[in-house]
Amino acid sequence: MSRVALITGITGQDGSYLSELLLDKGYTVHGLKRRSSSFNTERIDRIDVHPRNPDARLFLHYSDLSDAGSLVALLRDIQPDEIYNLGAQSHVRVSFDIPSYTADVTGMGALRLLEAARLAGVDSRFYQASSSEMFGSTPPPQREESPFHPRSPYACAKVFAYWAAVNYRESYGMHCSNGILFNHESPRRGENFVTRKISRAVARIEAGIQDTLYLGNQDAVRDWGYAPEYMEAVWLTLQQDAPGDYVVATSEGHTVREFVEAAFAHVGLDSDKYVVTDPAYFRPAEVDALIGDYSKARRELGWAPKTHFTDLVRVMVDADRQLLEDERMGRLVRVDR
Ligand code: NDP
Ligand code: GDR
Structure with a gap:
């Protein structure tokens, strides 16, 4: 019997890579998708999900982390072995504009899903996508024991969700784990996160x-890793006999400016000629420096990053150059690079 997973946030960057990883491992994968007025499954469209396909092992269901009833019904019907809660309003800057919504989806959404699992009586392992943003102003290196000091509504919501997962573990003996993931990027990164914004702009x-x-x-310092490798760590987390909380990072810090310079240099351009600071993108409170210590993940999960800063920049810029070329040639663009 193939194992069954439910992924919230399956249409996002991480959800798309995680679903591919699980399908490769033989899982049947169910994903939660939101009702939208336009198509929102671009990142997973390369996987055949048509119900007429007798071999399909990926199934999408309309639901929402703000809708408790639909979550209970989904879990009761699917009876997953593993639940990956990746769904969130995940943009830090935007969370200052829509704080209540962010708290509801990113924070309360996790609690709703935990409670839905409990009420549906499923025997599932639970993964919560926690974030390095929870450390906020705590100086690096940040590790599992470092204090949380969130600096945005998004980060406050993630702290709530983190503790909700810990609380369900302690209260009900559920196998709930947190991955405290530092920034991870890829050609599938949303275009309004800084790395993708830069790589797309360089290509253009x-x-x-x-x-x-x-x-x-x-001037902000971030610890940027490669998203597909981080999904390996996510999966490994739920394969442990005992639940636990793990920092996943590269332990290398670079400023946004360094990313900009490396990206422009890769195509032989000087960033000084093209980059302008616009205060509209400043945040009411900034997180100055995040650099993770992933020793526990290396020790207990046997996980380590393979792709480092320079290669990540190159992969992203080259993918956006290719994407642009495909668009200009009118080629059918598959988002699977
Ligand atoms: P994305 O923003 O790419 O994807 C977010 C996903 O959540 C999308 O599938 C989105 O759906 C879905 N979603 C949004 N609102 C709701 C809702 N109300 N109900 C159900 N689903 C919803 O994020 P990433 O893939 O980058 O990140 C995955 C998770 O990991 C997030 O929880 C994020 O906060 C967390 N994280 C990410 C890090 C990173 O560096 N990428 C680092 C640390 C944590 P739709 O496609 O319809 O918008
Ligand atoms: P972050 O990622 O806030 O770390 O959250 P983002 O790429 O948005 O910002 C990183 C840093 O770059 C600075 N920055 C800009 N950011 C954006 N988006 N746009 C800009 O124009 C810009 N200019 C400078 C930011 O101020 C910040 O310091 C990401 C998300 O994926 C979260 O969901 C996740 O939890 C954390 O990473 C870990």
């Missing part, structure tokens, strides 16, 4: 169809 500037890249704070 090189092609002569964009003049300027407007950015906010370029």
